[in-house]
Amino acid sequence: MNCAEKYQLSSSSQNVKVQSWQTSDKGIEVDFVSKFTNNFDRVTLPWMWLRDHCQCSxxxxxxxxxxxxVFIGWEKFRWEEVVxxxxxxxxIIQWQDNHKSYFSYDWLWGMLNLENSVAVDERKYWSDDLPSxxxxxxxxxxxxxxxxxxxLTKVGVCKVIGAKASKAEAAQLxxxxxxxxxSxxxxxxEIKPSINSDYDETHLHTDGAFNYDPPGIKLVQCLDQSTSPWEMIFVDGLALVDRIKSEAPQTLSLLQNNPVSYQYLRQDINLIASDPIVTLDSYDRLKRIRYNPKAQLPVAEQDLLNKQAxxxxxxxxxxxxxxxxxxxxxxxxxxEMVLWDNWRVLHGGSAMNGNHYLAMCTANMEDFHSRLRVIQNQSYQRPVPQAREKKGV
Structure with a gap:
């Protein structure tokens, strides 16, 4: 084992490039570069972590x-060669007990930064036309x-045309x-005029601010209409938060570090949740916006000193x-329908008249991310070039 040897390479996978790597007594030090952002990360992958995460059958x-x-008898798991x-x-890591492990760069990158496994790096600002x-x-x-x-992953919004005006078709989509x-x-x-204030004119918000886990994906379908189409309004929270980062970082800090409470109250329902308006991930990127001024509760007593700011x-x-x-x-x-990322996109609608009639459904973000991973074939299982030979065979 040569613990000082460093390997220079420019090996690429679908999502990440590895510029170089070297071994040490602690593990493998890898220089990753994201293909989407060109961000550079130098990461040490401990030997114990690598052996613990071998994905073979x-x-x-x-x-x-x-x-x-892996914690039982760890002392016998020692690396012999890295290829x-x-x-x-x-x-490919050859272990001293004759076991081989294989780790693709994409898999390592995704495990080290799980947000990347749902393509956070692929998000982009809006152009003039939203996709359809x-x-x-x-x-x-x-x-x-x-x-x-x-x-939905990259832009956060998509219109779908050509469907019948039917709740069944909305559910099927x-x-x-x-x-x-x-819920x-x-x-x-079903949403009709004067029943649901969420669709009053220009009331921009995210849905489920009063839920512990707000809906991730939302779908709205127009089932009927007046003489003119029903108009929706969207704001890209990704661009909005990046603007606040640039123009008013102190404001972003307040929005990120102070919980705001929201309530949904009916005769037999009383939902309350508290969270900051803006939540960022560990890489300082937008994770979720929780915002609905019409459902906002007064600032809690313990926050009064900070209330003015x-x-x-x-x-x-x-x-x-x-x-x-x-x-x-x-x-x-x-x-026609529109779907959007409710954690990223704020929405509202024009005033509804007597002929407007909508259907709405939502899905959890974790279920959408599950579908995304399956579609992108980002499975946790990875092939091993050569399986370990079993004793006595």
């Missing part, structure tokens, strides 16, 4: 359950489904990407949300 079942406890597999862009797909294409073809999931989420109002909700930050956030340069409008004719 002798170490894990097909349902990703461990077959053994680059240039054909598959990965590392045909309903039958999404329902009947895998490529149509892939396009819908990719649009949502089933293509995730399970329908059950206190059911899993398919927080109220100023909330007022500034509202001004940014209402800035028309941040907004995109999208019209829905009868049967």
């Amino acid at each position: 002798e170490c894990f079942t097909s349902s990703a359950q461990r077959e053994y406890d 680059v597999d240039t054909d598959t862009a990965g590392l 797909l045909d309903y039958r294409s999404v329902i009947d073809t895998d490529i149509g489904l892939r396009h819908l999931v990719e649009h 949502m089933h293509r990407i995730a399970y329908l989420r059950q 206190s109002l059911g899993n398919i909700i 927080l109220q100023a930050a909330l007022k500034q956030f509202e001004a940014w949300v209402e800035d028309q340069s941040q907004q995109r409008k999208l019209s829905l004719n009868s049967g």
Whole structure:
């Protein structure tokens, strides 16, 4: 074992490039570069972690359950050789107990930064036109489904045309990407004028601010209409938060570090949740926006000393949300649908009249991310070039 040897290479996989790596007594030091952001990360992968995460069929079942406890007898698990597999862009580790482990660069990158495994790096700002797909294409073809999931991942919004004005078709479309989420109002909700204030004119918000786990994906379908289409308004929270980072970092700090409470109250329902308006991940990227001023509760007593600064930050956030340069409008004719990432995108609608009639359903973000991983074939199982020879065979 040469613990000082360093290997220079430019080996690429689908999502990440490895510029160099070297071994040491502690583990393998790898220089990763993301293909989407060009961000550089130098990471040390400990030997124990690598042995513990070998994905071969002798170490894990097909349902990703461990077959053994690496902590029992760890002292016998020592590495002997590390080889680059240039054909598959990965590392092969030969262990002293004659076991071989294979790790693709994509898998290592995803495990070290799980947000990347759901393509956070692929998100992009909006252009003038939001994407649109045909309903039958999404329902009947895998490529149509892939396009819908990719649009929701990268852009956060996608319109779907060509469907009948039917709640059943809305449910069928949502089933293509995730399970329908059950709420206190059911899993398919009908929205009519003067019943649901969420769809009052220009009321921009995210859904489920009063839920511990707000809906991840939302679908709205226009079932009927007046003489003109119903118009929705969207704001890209990704661009909004990046703007606040640049123009008012102190405001972002207040929005990120101070919980705001929201309530949904009916005769037999009383939902309350508290969280900051803006949640960032460990890499300082937007994870979720939770915002609904109409459902907001007063600032808690323990936060009164900070109330003035927080109220100023909330007022500034509202001004940014209402800035028309941040907004995109999208019209829905009868049967047409729009889906969006409720953790990223704020939405509202034009005033509904007596002929407007909508259907709505939602899905959990974890179920959408599950579908995304399956579509991208980001399985935790990885092939091993050569299985360990069993004793006595």
